[in-house]
Amino acid sequence: LVGGLLTVLGLGCVGPWLTVAGVRGSIRFERRRCRVGETIEAIVTTFGRSGMRGLGIVDGETGASLGPLDASPGGDRRLVLRPAARGRFPRMPPAVESDAPFGLVRARRALEVDRPVVVWPITVPVRFPAALVDAVRHGREVSDRVAGTAGDVLGVRPYRRGDTVRAIHWAHTARQDAVMVCERPGVGGPTVRVIVDRLAPPGLSDAVWSRTLDALVATAASLVESWVPRGIAVDLEWAGSAIHRPRTRRGLEAALDALACLEPATRADDVAHPVPSQPRPTDLDICLTTPGRRASFTGTRARALRAAGGWHPRLLVMVDPSGADLDRAPRGMRREDEIELVLPIDRPAATLDRLLAEIGHDPDAPRS
Structure with a gap:
């Protein structure tokens, strides 16, 4: 047996x-x-x-x-x-x-x-804040064309509704007895930099941080997938990675692939200060982070870059993993020419779309 x-x-x-x-x-x-x-x-x-x-x-x-x-x-x-x-x-x-x-x-x-x-990740259409970008682009157009090294402005036209006072050419206005403005050379489409902060804030468990990072990635993917097909130049980056500049369909797919496979940062020393590796002028900087990492984007280092004409977080979007009450009333704060938004961890991109509608949007933009 x-x-x-x-x-x-x-x-x-x-x-x-x-x-x-x-x-x-x-x-x-x-x-x-x-x-x-x-x-x-x-x-x-x-x-x-x-x-x-x-x-x-x-x-x-x-x-x-x-x-x-x-x-x-x-x-x-x-x-x-x-x-x-x-x-x-x-x-x-x-x-x-x-x-x-x-x-x-x-x-x-x-x-x-x-x-x-x-x-x-699952994405939703996000409208583009055209009014916010237009205010930034106005003072950064190329210089006026002049005759010789110190001649008069070559391009002028009659005033149209929407032209600002700074564009008025006073000498030609006096000669023509009508308001004339400087006609500046056209510039390309808007340029946006999207920065994803992949360093966990202190005191957050691995499970909660993983869910929060997924929300940040889904928000970034929604911005890229909504804006790149409309001809908006988006620079996508995070610390420790090369800059992704999707301009074509293949480039968009590569950027979304990289976002989908984005892992949390493992060495805090490498990403303690999430500064772009190649700062360059943009029309709008969007920084995706958490409230616990806010100081890294608004502290002394960020202000020094702003003073030097480099990177500057104009739109700071923070996903709060503990903000259950934010579903009904997401928080927003405007400080000088910076805007800070705090979004819930559930459907943050859809909430961001609603807030951008209040800030200023393009009527032709897609809606969620």
């Missing part, structure tokens, strides 16, 4: 490993990209033979069952998967699992992933 029991136990422990040892497989996806919550199809190809039953495919990260396999694996099997988080999917490859013949032990053998899928 004891010998028979030991035989059963031995077979129950060794059997699953012998089953999966004879099975090899791979998984490939028909799409390169998807969004959080979307369903994607995967093709699982298995090789090898086993006369034992109890084979199945399980999620490598959660262990959840994805479906059974035949007793004699071989050929292709289609699976429908639904990524629940941004980044590369799957984070851990699915595996072939067996508990045959008695269910005493479970053995797994990971499948090879031909090419992971990049899962983009």
Whole structure:
């Protein structure tokens, strides 16, 4: 009796490993990209033979069952998967699992992933604050064209509604007995710098910070995906990374791929001061951070850069992980020519869109 029991136990422990040892497989996806919550199809190809039953495919990260396999694996099997988080999917490859013949032990053998899928965050349309940008661009146009080195302005035209007083050419106004303004050369479209702060504020748990960073990434992705197709030049960056300047469809996809795979900062010394690596004049700077990191964007270092004509956080957007009451009344504060906004962690991009509507927006912009 004891010998028979030991035989059963031995077979129950060794059997699953012998089953999966004879099975090899791979998984490939028909799409390169998807969004959080979307369903994607995967093709699982298995090789090898086993006369034992109890084979199945399980999620490598959660262990959840994805479906059974035949007793004699071989050929292709289609699976429908639904990524629940941004980044590369799957984070851990699915595996072939067996508990045959008695269910005493479970053995797994990971499948090879031909090419992971990049899962983009869910985005919403965000209107562009054209009125805010126009106020910045007015004083930064190129200089007037003049005749020679000290001649008169070459380009003038009659006054039109909306022209400012500083554009009036007083000499020509006196000669023509009508208000004349300087006609400046046209400039390109607006340039926006979006900075994502990936350093956790002090006192925040890893789980809460991961959720907060996801909200920051989703907000940045919403801005980029809403504005780049409209011809707005967006510079996307975060400390420790090269600047992404998506100008084409392929560039936009690369920027969204980088955002989707953005990881939290691991060394505080590298990103303690989130200053752009290549400061250059822009029409609008949008800094995405948390209230606990506000001082890094408004402190002495930021003011020194502003005085030097470099980077300057004009629109400071902070996602508050503890601001449940912000769903109804998100906070906003205007200080000189800077605007600070505090958004809830749930649907921050949609809340930002509503606040930008109050600040000033382009009527032709998309709405959520």
